[in-house]
Amino acid sequence: MAKTLRVVVPPHPLIAHWLTMLRHEGTPPALFRTAMEELGRWLSYEAMRDWLPHRKDLVKTPLGSTEGTVIEAAVPLLAVPMFPGGLHLWEGARQVLPSAELCLGGLPETIEAQAGVVMFLDQIRRGDELIDLLQRLEQLGVEAPRLRVITALSASPGLKRIGESYPEITIHTGCIDAELDEQERILPGIGDPLQRLGIRTAQPN
Numbered sequence: 001m002a003k004t005l006r007v008v009v010p011p012h013p014l015i016a017h018w019l020t021m022l023r024h025e026g027t028p029p030a031l032f033r034t035a036m037e038e039l040g041r042w043l044s045y046e047a048m049r050d051w052l053p054h055r056k057d058l059v060k061t062p063l064g065s066t067e068g069t070v071i072e073a074a075v076p077l078l079a080v081p082m083f084p085g086g087l088h089l090w091e092g093a094r095q096v097l098p099s100a101e102l103c104l105g106g107l108p109e110t111i112e113a114q115a116g117v118v119m120f121l122d123q124i125r126r127g128d129e130l131i132d133l134l135q136r137l138e139q140l141g142v143e144a145p146r147l148r149v150i151t152a153l154s155a156s157p158g159l160k161r162i163g164e165s166y167p168e169i170t171i172h173t174g175c176i177d178a179e180l181d182e183q184e185r186i187l188p189g190i191g192d193p194l195q196r197l198g199i200r201t202a203q204p205n
Helices: 013-023 029-048 085-093 128-139 156-165
Strands: 006-008 054-061 064-071 077-081 116-124 147-155 170-173
Touching: 013 029, 013 147, 029 085, 029 116, 029 147, 029 170, 077 085, 085 116, 085 147, 116 128, 116 156, 128 147, 128 156, 147 156
Parallel strands: 006 170, 077 116, 116 147, 147 170
Antiparallel strands: 054 064
8 A cells, every 4th residue: 555645734723823824924023933933832732642652650649549641751852943934833842842852953963763853844845855854864763653744834746745755754734735836935825934034144245
């Protein structure tokens, strides 16, 4: 049986609301940043629902004992945000994943055998950036079951390319848009996150 890329678009009204704030051309930079953070939080909450290692534990309450569930802290979790918008997604996600180890500026040289990896990208257009990351993770021995990808928005062409090379990974996204324009921008999309976040890039000398 052919393997199929798993793309999850959670039907949550808060996710839809904050994605709409990203889309709106009149959204100011501060609110755009907040929307990225909120999407990072809610998409991460959904992505961790059936993925975080956990165990049963007996707990004593003030009045008795009962069985509870606790997150397995012995299993490390790495957060890998891609600049710029991926970092803002992580700022929201860290409320859901407070014990995750933040990897800024790329992947570490080695990754523990049991570690989970969560990648944050502002959007998936052609998929090149994510495919490059997945290739490097593959070289580090990290396979699909240990990965989650969180992105505010995805384009169908990019998902198709990713699925052709890495059909077993799971991506959580706010929405899937069908097209790219001639400049490879997502339509209708959210525009240029750098510009909309109010981030200025250095000009060449």
